[in-house]
């Protein structure tokens with residue numbers, strides 16, 4: 001089963017939840033799709049790492065063949081092509097590699113070149129296969145990297161946890177497309193509710209079954225919990241706000257592997273999630 | 280020489296638009312003939328790269344300089360490649376800025392903001 005873990009912004013505990021759930025399972029895949037800031041590997045410290053370069057196709061223009069008709073400029077929806085005085089200029093960082101302009105050019109002035117946009121690293125951390133997508137800074141889209149990551153796991157009997165990019169960007173959508181279930185991680189503040197409602201809309205749009213894990217819970221009013229009750233959203237569980245957990249987390253340690261108490265917290269959560277997924 | 284200013288309406292009395300790429304109109308003002316013409320900015324509805332498309336319009340109109348409060352990095356790089364100068368507007372009045380430009384009192388825009396690339400909020 002593929003389970004995506006989402007949150008409206010970074011730092012809500014999305015990585016904490018996905019890393020610890022994966023670690024609490026007997027066998028699991030952990031796919032870090034937060035390609036602009038992947039940090040799950042800092043916790044897992046995987047070994048036997050194999051790297052695969054991810055590249056895309058970008059058009060290049062042959063000045064001798066280009067007649068300046070501008071058909072490609074008008075065609076490109078992403079405005080990655082401009083015609084400046086007497087030559088065509090490709091804005092590589094805006095190009096989404098649709099290949100359309102190359103097909104369109106009647107003068108055969110456009111061809112494709114390969115451009116490296118990042119890397120996928122695969123390794124092992126005890127019971128977890130860890131795959132990390134890393135997008136080079138300044139690149140337009142991490143989608144090719146996420147596609148590669150998601151192709152990684154076809155062993156159906158295992159759990160696959162997808163650490164999604166924060167927010168509701170197109171990379172977030174890509175990361176949940178094939179997910180069987182979505183876990184939304186929320187903080188107990190008004191701002192947390194705003195972030196939660198954003199990803200809640202997204203999973204509804206995709207018609208994905210989902211539930212919420214409330215993070216950083218204290219014994220006081222929890223606006224995120226109220227939001228869930230009002231909207232009839234399943235609350236999968238709560239993670240308490242504790243120094244101990246905070247300390248483990250800030251030392252890049254996996255709570256489940258360090259402390260019996262957190263092991264039972266997350267394996268319990270895992271049971272609840274599995275039940276929901278197979279429902 | 281011709282200069283271009285993103286404007287909110289088709290009038291010299293209107294104000295400078297705060298966004299270059301998404302401005303509804305571009306005023307093209309000829310400092311010699313004092314003629315003002317307005318063109319629609321076709322980039323307003325773009326999926327992404329509005330700044331690039333807007334800059335393409337600027338290049339196609341052969342202007343010497345752009346007067347704008349802000350400019351994204353993509354638009355700036357198109358304008359730079361085309362050797363078009365970018366000056367920072369001093370207030371929101373189109374007329375004031377033209378006067379200041381004529382008196383050589385505007386400075387070049389130094390701050391270029393990173394684009395949002397229209398990939399959704401974070």
Ligand code: SF4
Pocket residue numbers: 061065066067068069070071072073088104105106107108109110
């Ligand atoms: S379509 Fe081909 S010939 Fe026309 S401007 Fe583009 S590259 Fe040049």
Ligand code: SF4
Pocket residue numbers: 058059075076077078079080081094095096097098099100101102
């Ligand atoms: S490949 Fe597609 S996105 Fe890239 S420049 Fe050509 S038309 Fe634009």
